[in-house]
Amino acid sequence: MYQSFWREMGSQADHAVPGWQSISYFSDVSNVCWFMEPEFASEVRRLHNLVGNAVASEDHFIIVGNGSTQLIQAALYALSPADAPDPISVVSEPPYYSGYPALTNFLRSPLYRWAGDAKSFQGDTYIEFVCYPNNPDGLMNEAVLNSPNGKTIHDLAYYWPQYTAITHTADHDIMLFTVSKSTGHAGTRLGWALVKDEAVAKKMTKFIELNTIGVSKDSQLRAAKILKAVSDGYEIPNPHKEHKLFDFGRQILSRRWYELREAVKDSGIFTLPDSQLAPCKFSGKMTENFPGFAWLKCEKEGADCESLLRDHKIVVRSGVLFGAGPSYARVSMLDADATFDLFVERLRTIN
Amino acid sequence: MYQSFWREMGSQADHAVPGWQSISYFSDVSNVCWFMEPEFASEVRRLHNLVGNAVASEDHFIIVGNGSTQLIQAALYALSPADAPDPISVVSEPPYYSGYPALTNFLRSPLYRWAGDAKSFQGDTYIEFVCYPNNPDGLMNEAVLNSPNGKTIHDLAYYWPQYTAITHTADHDIMLFTVSKSTGHAGTRLGWALVKDEAVAKKMTKFIELNTIGVSKDSQLRAAKILKAVSDGYEIPNPHKEHKLFDFGRQILSRRWYELREAVKDSGIFTLPDSQLAPCKFSGKMTENFPGFAWLKCEKEGADCESLLRDHKIVVRSGVLFGAGPSYARVSMLDADATFDLFVERLRTIN
The missing domain is CATH 3.90.1150.10 (Aspartate Aminotransferase, domain 1)
Structure with missing residues (x-):
């Protein structure tokens, strides 16, 4: 759907990389997420500040992932107690994204287990997926459960102005976004998480390190260009109202x-x-x-x-x-x- | 180490992509590995044919992954029986790559479990990692175990002429390679598997679909350029013997x-x-x-x-x-x- 927009953008969102660049595993060893390109992180913060859909100040950690799919798994890993006798229950209010049960269960990890409908869940230790606007029905869901031992993962992939009113600046513990839904570039396989707690950010980074030793720099640098073009479209005066x-x-x-x-x-x-x-x-x-x-x-x-x-x-x-x-x-x-x-x-x- | 080589390459390995390209999740729906760019696959086959290090004919499936790290996990998933009462034992001859135990166990999946030294393994159902030249000691390892119920994963990341003599054209059931070790571009996070059996190739693809819904197209298209420059360096007459x-x-x-x-x-x-x-x-x-x-x-x-x-x-x-x-x-x-x-x-x- 977005391709014609990007065709009309002209060269602003084009990306070129010489053969010798971005060779190393590392991007920024001073960052918790050491495989994240600083340009990508700064364009993510800029776009959230422009749109006002989520708090993305410097005290929120950004974790880049191979799509929000990988970040969902990283978040499950980070929020699961390492030493619990039983898997932590993972729940969501139906209708929920079909990926949540599939991603939770496909390796049958004893760290976490899909437990279905959040509304009928009994207990106070859980991970709840909250998605708004909700995939599949578009509603502005809120967390169903509320316990000091419960954790939530907010999937905000569609919380962008083309899909819904931006009613508030989201400020949850873990918020997931993806380039695929914000700009249409699914082929970059790039998502990001905004994370409040440093220990959680570190454990999510560890998951991505173990799972794929980081995330394509080529995609990150290209996505930085694309996000920049989106922000520029609104922030640089433009009499023809193009490129928005x-x-x-x-x-x-x-x-x-x-x-x-x-x-x-x-x-x-x-x-x-x-x-x-x-x-x-x-x-x-x-x-x-x-x-x-x-x-x-x-x-x-x-x-x-x-x-x-x-x-x-x-x-x-x-x-x-x-x-x-x-x-x-x-x-x-x-x-x-x-x-x-x-x-x-x-x-x-x-x- | 490789950066100065790629600096001297000139523009042949540069990669440029317009903002509107490679947007979709899909690359080639007629391929088992539907998220693999055909250009990448064809440059992989060309390079193996040039070097003679592995059989990469059309009857071998190529599966692209987010580094060989993800492909190791995809192979474990594909080779593990779905309905076994106990996890399959995963073994390797020491010294073995430290990633094997870490990747096998970090989610504690009951599908597979690290069982250590292949030489002391008792039983006939297992997955054996065989790495040559071996990480960490550089030796040309061979499989230690031999049973009709056993499976092997051959990790050939370093089986390239800069590291070792190419003594034979490898032809194993699953062979893993990575751009990181062949050309130095670790930041692309790109690996590939050569797989004989279609069912295994499909299950590896399924793992990557569940884990990350595919692999960055930006990295694949860039890697295609890079692999092409490597093959061209040997196949196009070049009096100064540059770019090899x-x-x-x-x-x-x-x-x-x-x-x-x-x-x-x-x-x-x-x-x-x-x-x-x-x-x-x-x-x-x-x-x-x-x-x-x-x-x-x-x-x-x-x-x-x-x-x-x-x-x-x-x-x-x-x-x-x-x-x-x-x-x-x-x-x-x-x-x-x-x-x-x-x-x-x-x-x-x-x-």
């Missing part, structure tokens, strides 16, 4: 959401979560939410939403994977234009 | 090994493994080995080699981590010139 990524994203998503809601009406058998309206601190306007995913519910009794959509050649992920029923399915709103148009066209005819 | 990476590496390492052996003699309390001589198929000459690490033994009775060297400001890793005694320590031979010179100078004075 969040405005571009909102414009496309607003049209897509309009088309999707029309198609859902035409079909008559699906519903979507209601849209939300809130004042956005970044734009200064009342702002509708445009989630990166459509969380479709098929209202036919006993329907399997995934099978039904697959029969109509629409690739989706079943609601079951998100802790919801088979009447739900998740569809990406961020695909290329042609793919999105085909999806809407096919959806309209299902009844 | 393996010759450059051998020249530096030969001088360093000479200096190190002299310093060890001067000191009088250390020993090193004997040098090996073998015919190299790549150069056509009898070739001495120049390992990427020095495996120092302190011959003083009861000596702790690591502490002794640290007291003289030489940073090493204790032999204990490699399954050997405290009289051993490992020192890198691939550091920057100034660091290496300082190491040799300090070593000479210890007695």
Whole structure:
């Protein structure tokens, strides 16, 4: 979806690297996250300061990861007690991102174990994933549990102005972001965590050291250029209002959401979560939410939403994977234009 | 160590990428390893064909990883039975790379468990790491165990002509390589596996998908340029014999090994493994080995080699981590010139 924006950007976001540069494992040995390029870290802080979506002052540690996927695992590792007799329970309120159970359990580590629905969890020691705007349904979730022994990981991958109103400057213990969702560059495989506690930041760094001995410098330096171009688009006076990524994203998503809601009406058998309206601190306007995913519910009794959509050649992920029923399915709103148009066209005819 | 080579290369190994390129998660959906850039894969095959160090024909799958560190974990995951009541034992002949126990055990997965010395292992179900030239001692190790239920992972990170004679074209089930050791670009965090069995290749891909949803495209495309420059250096006629990476590496390492052996003699309390001589198929000459690490033994009775060297400001890793005694320590031979010179100078004075 974002490719045409970056095509129009011109050379500002281009990246070039001579063969002899960025050879070493190390980036900044004075930093807790010793494999993080200082340019990348400083553009991350600058962008958060511009958007106001998260506190990214110097007393928050930044940890760079191979996508927020790796950072999720690093955070689980960092928050799990090393000497507990039983795995710590990992929970989230459904519908939750299908990656949380998969990433928690795939190596069956006895350090942590997926325990499902946060609402029905009994006990006071846990790790809770809180995602807002929530993947898959776009809602502004809050933590369900509250115990002094509990820990939370806030997944804020979509907390950017193209998707939602920036209602507050987030200030949680661990906040995860990713280049993939902020600028569209999924192929860089780059995410970052903002972390309050130094011991947690060190343990997350240790995980990434053991898992991959750091993160591609090529991606970090390129991402620094890309984040810089986004900030420059807003901070450097620009009479034509060009090169404003969040405005571009909102414009496309607003049209897509309009088309999707029309198609859902035409079909008559699906519903979507209601849209939300809130004042956005970044734009200064009342702002509708445009989630990166459509969380479709098929209202036919006993329907399997995934099978039904697959029969109509629409690739989706079943609601079951998100802790919801088979009447739900998740569809990406961020695909290329042609793919999105085909999806809407096919959806309209299902009844 | 390699930086000056790449500085002299000129623009051939430079890499540039426009802001709009390589945005997607996907590289080649027709490939088992769907996140691998075809250019990278084809330069990997070309370089192996040139050097003759490993079979890399089209019937071997290539899996790209975030360094060979991630590929080691992917291979453990792929070779572990999913339904066994007990973890599979992971073994290696000492001295072995200290990463093997650390990577096997850090999440305490019940799928696999470090079981130490391959020579004393009892049983017929296991995963054996075989590394040649061996990290840390440079020897051409072979598998110690041999059972139809056993699996091997061949770590060939250093099986390149600057380090050792290329005595044969390796053709094992799983062979691991890394850009870090072949060209020096550790900061790209890029490795690759050559894998015979399709099911294993698929399961390794699945691990990388779960762990990091693929591998930086920026690094892959840059590494493709770098590997191409290495192959071009040998395949394109070049009267000045410039830009030959393996010759450059051998020249530096030969001088360093000479200096190190002299310093060890001067000191009088250390020993090193004997040098090996073998015919190299790549150069056509009898070739001495120049390992990427020095495996120092302190011959003083009861000596702790690591502490002794640290007291003289030489940073090493204790032999204990490699399954050997405290009289051993490992020192890198691939550091920057100034660091290496300082190491040799300090070593000479210890007695």
